[in-house]
Amino acid sequence: MAKVIKPDEAKFRDDRPNTEVVLDVPEFKLVHFYLKAGQKVSLHSSKSHVLTTVVKGHGKFFIGSEDKYKNLNQGESIYYESLEPHGFEALEDMIVEAFISPNPNPKINL
Numbered sequence: 001m002a003k004v005i006k007p008d009e010a011k012f013r014d015d016r017p018n019t020e021v022v023l024d025v026p027e028f029k030l031v032h033f034y035l036k037a038g039q040k041v042s043l044h045s046s047k048s049h050v051l052t053t054v055v056k057g058h059g060k061f062f063i064g065s066e067d068k069y070k071n072l073n074q075g076e077s078i079y080y081e082s083l084e085p086h087g088f089e090a091l092e093d094m095i096v097e098a099f100i101s102p103n104p105n106p107k108i109n110l
Helices: none
Strands: 017-026 030-037 040-044 049-056 059-067 070-073 077-080 084-089 094-101
Touching: 030 040, 030 084, 049 059, 049 084, 059 077, 059 094, 070 077, 070 084
Parallel strands: none
Antiparallel strands: 017 030, 030 094, 040 084, 049 077, 049 094, 059 070, 059 084
């Protein structure tokens, strides 16, 4: 079934970044991150491959450490390989869409 995906700017929070799982299927997970300026998703890694795209705003995208990063603007993406440490920080209010594959928490069909 087709699904229209549209970020919701009402999902920003003042106290911390907010996440919204948009799609969660066995093959991948699609997540929206809502960050106010100055908020950060700390450096982490996963066994999945991750493609992040800036939907709104701009920010720093960490590559391996917080000392190494690329600034990305709206419409730009960065790809992280499996187990590669990554994270990001909003330089202005920012919405990030992350395509994560394989799904780190696949559903079990019984």
